[in-house]
Amino acid sequence: MFILRSIFVEPWPFWAGGVIIGLLVPLLYYYFNTALGVSTGYGNLVKIFLPAKNLQWIKTKYVETFSWRVYFIIGIILGGLLSSILSGNLGITTEMGRFTAIAQWPGVLNAVFFFAGGILLGLGARIAGGCTSGHSIHGIANLHISSILATIFFIIGGIIAANIVRSLFLGGAW
């Protein structure tokens, strides 16, 4: 029972998550000859949620609207849901770690802040040709130079933004 509890109820040590996520790279190639990657699927979501059917890029790259990429996205959401059900942490929350705990902004401003971050994520991922999973994990595991370069700049951007937010809105220390 201890082992079941460690897997399904307790938080995992970092290496356990790393092993599972890393194994997805060869497993997805073995079963589906497909690279691990999440951000490309947001193009499917654009086609589903926004009036974009006439945009050339959407038309040519996203022929099948509900492709396997959408199923992967739904799966990840369900995985997060399952994890919080099993660990007993399920519940709708307006908390976002130290940000909401310290900044104490009204909800609308928080929404704008995270929405703005999301715009940069979506735009940047497409310009760079991938995100943390496609470039930083799949790409580096395959020693792709473009992925190593993109990841270096992911990290530089992250360091800049996180430290600016920390000093402007979170009092510098926490």
Add this chain to the structure above:
Amino acid sequence: MNKKSGFLVFGVLFGFALSRVGASEYDLIVGMFTGQDYTLVGVMVTAIIVGALGMQVLKKFAQPVKSGEPLKISYKELNKWSIPGGLIFGLGWGISGACPGTVLAQIGEGKIFGLFTFAGMICGTYIYARLKENNSEL
């Protein structure tokens, strides 16, 4: 197992793992950039090493892949766009405390503001599609 149900199952596994190691926590993502918590660096480095070893095993012992096709590794050409795109993505990563995969786990866990990051990502992808209309090399 067809591709759609397969990716649904692997997606659940991915989301579960992300959630269990805390990759869906704002504090851990931002903490890795401010030097306060390196848990997720450990997760990513482990994942890269395991992924790299797994790919070597796959190339040696599991070819062709299950369907009988030869292994086809997807490769993105090295180009200058990795730099501005990487920087823009990184800024979004540090602001929202999420990335395209972990924001989905946040939503599954019930984090309301994750929905706004998610909506922003869809709009950011839409902006890219619009920009690409006039700039095909993007």
